Amino acid sequence: MAAIETGTTDLLARVEDGVAVLTMNRPERRNALSPDMLAALARALADAEADDDVACVVLTGAGSAFCAGGDVKAMAESNGAKMDYDRRVAVQRRSQRATAGRLHEMPKPTIAALPGAAAGAGLALALACDLRIAARSAILTTAFARVGLAGDYGGTYFLSHLVPTARARELYFLSDRLSAEEAERLGIVNRVVDDERLEEEALALAARLAAGPRVALAYMKENLNRAERGGELGECMDLEATHHLRTMLTEDHREAAAAFAAKRPPTFRRR
Numbered sequence: 169m170a171a172i173e174t175g176t177t178d179l180l181a182r183v184e185d186g187v188a189v190l191t192m193n194r195p196e197r198r199n200a201l202s203p204d205m206l207a208a209l210a211r212a213l214a215d216a217e218a219d220d221d222v223a224c225v226v227l228t229g230a231g232s233a234f235c236a237g238g239d240v241k242a243m244a245e246s247n248g249a250k251m252d253y254d255r256r257v258a259v260q261r262r263s264q265r266a267t268a269g270r271l272h273e274m275p276k277p278t279i280a281a282l283p284g285a286a287a288g289a290g291l292a293l294a295l296a297c298d299l300r301i302a303a304r305s306a307i308l309t310t311a312f313a314r315v316g317l318a319g320d321y322g323g324t325y326f327l328s329h330l331v332p333t334a335r336a337r338e339l340y341f342l343s344d345r346l347s348a349e350e351a352e353r354l355g356i357v358n359r360v361v362d363d364e365r366l367e368e369e370a371l372a373l374a375a376r377l378a379a380g381p382r383v384a385l386a387y388m389k390e391n392l393n394r395a396e397r398g399g400e401l402g403e404c405m406d407l408e409a410t411h412h413l414r415t416m417l418t419e420d421h422r423e424a425a426a427a428f429a430a431k432r433p434p435t436f437r438r439r
Contacts, residue, residue, distance in 0.1 A: 174212055178205035180230070181212050186223040186378035187371065188216040192290075195231030200239035201289055210266035217274040223378035223438065226370055227271065227297060228281040229290075234306065237288025240315055260320065268296035268322040273393065275386035277377040281370035282348070283363070287311040292323030295330065298389065300356065301370050302348040303363040308356065313343040329396050330356055381420040382438035387411035 172181035172188075180191040190212050192199040216222045229235050251259070271278045271293065280286075280294035282302040288311040294300055302308075310327070312319040319340060328336040331354050339346070348360045361369045377385065391411060395404050415421055420436045427434035 172212065172215075174208040176204040176208045178202050179208040179212065183219075183222060184371070185375055186221065187374040188212070188219070188222045188225045189371075189374075190216075190225065190227050191230050192228070192235050193230045195229075195233070197239060198233035198236035198285060199229040199231070199290070200236045202239060206263050206267060210263065210270070213267065213270045213274065217270065217276065222276065223380075223382055224276060224374045225271070225274070225278045226281055226374050227278065227293065228367075228370065229283060231283070232305075233284040233290075234280070234282040234286040234294060235290025236285060237290040237292075237311060238317075238320075264321050268293055268326075271296040272298075272322070272326070275389060276382075277374075277385060277389070279370060279374055279377075281366055282306040282308075282357070283366050285309075288315075288317075288319075289321040289323070292319070292321035292326065295326035295356070296322055299358050299373070301359045301361060301366065301373060302351065302357045303366040304348055304360055305363050306348040306351075306357075306360075308346045308348070308351045310340045310343050313341060327356070330354075379436060381415070381418070381424065381436045383418050383420060384415045387415060 169182055169184040172183065174181050178192070178194055180193045182189050190209065192201075192205060192209075194200055194202065194205065213225070216225050277299070278297040280297040280300045282294060282300065284303065284305060285307045286294045287309045291308055291310060310319065310323060324336070324340065327339065331339070335354065346354070346356070348357060351357045352360045359369070391404070391408055394407055399407070419439050420434075423436060424434040
C-alpha cells in the first residue's frame with residue numbers, strides 16, 4: 169500500500185494492489201465538499217487515470233458518511249464575499265468536469281463505497297461512478313430542494329439514466345430520503361452490505377476489476393457511455409465492432425482463450 173500526498177487533509181489517497189482509494193475526509197462535517205477537497209479530488213483523479221499502476225478507483229468517505237454535498241453552513245457564512253458570477257460559473261464548470269465528469273468518463277472502472285449519507289453533490293459524485301456499494305445504514309437524497317438549489321455535479325444526468333424519468337423528477341423535486349435497500353430496489357446502488365463489511369466488500373470488488381482485462385474494460389465503458397448518451401443503434405454497433413476486434417488483438421484475449429482451452433482461470437496482463 170502506498171499513501172499519496174494530496175496537498176490537503178480534506179482528501180486522503182492511497183494505492184493498494186492496483187486500486188486507488190480516495191477518501192473524502194471531513195467527518196466532522198459529514199465530508200461536505202470544500203474547495204480544497206474538490207481541487208485535490210480533481211488532481212487525484214487525473215493522476216489515477218494516467219497511472220498505469222492504477223486499474224480501478226474507489227471513492228468513499230471517512231467516518232459515518234459518504235458526502236453531505238456542498239457545505240451549506242460555509243455557503244451561508246461566506247454570503248458577503250461573493251465571487252463575480254461569471255467567474256463562479258467558470259470555476260464550477262471546470263470542477264464538475266474534473267471530478268464527476270472524470271469519474272464517469274475515465275477508461276477505468278470507478279466504484280463509490282457509501283458508509284453513510286450521500287446527499288446533494290455528494291450523491292451526484294456517487295452516481296457518476298460506474299458502480300455503487302452501500303452500507304445498510306446509508307441514506308441517499310438529492311437534498312437540493314430542501315436548500316433552495318437546482319442541483320449540480322451531473323446528478324440530474326446520472327440519476328435520469330439509472331431510474332425512470334418520472335422517478336428522477338420526484339427524487340429531485342421532493343428530495344425525499346432513500347434507504348440503502350430502497351436505492352438498491354430502484355437500481356441506484358448495485359449492492360447493499362452490512363456496515364462493518366463495506367470496506368472489505370468494496371475493496372474485493374475493486375480488486376476483482378483491477379485483476380480483469382484492462383483494455384477490454386476500458387472499451388466496454390466507452391461502449392456503455394456512448395449508448396447512455398443516446399447514440400444511434402448503428403453508431404453503437406459500429407463502435408462495438410471496432411472495439412471488439414481491437415480487443416481480439418490483445419495479450420489478455422490470447423491468455424483468456426488459452427486458459428479456456430486448458431480449463432484454468434486466466435491471468436490477465438492488462439495489455
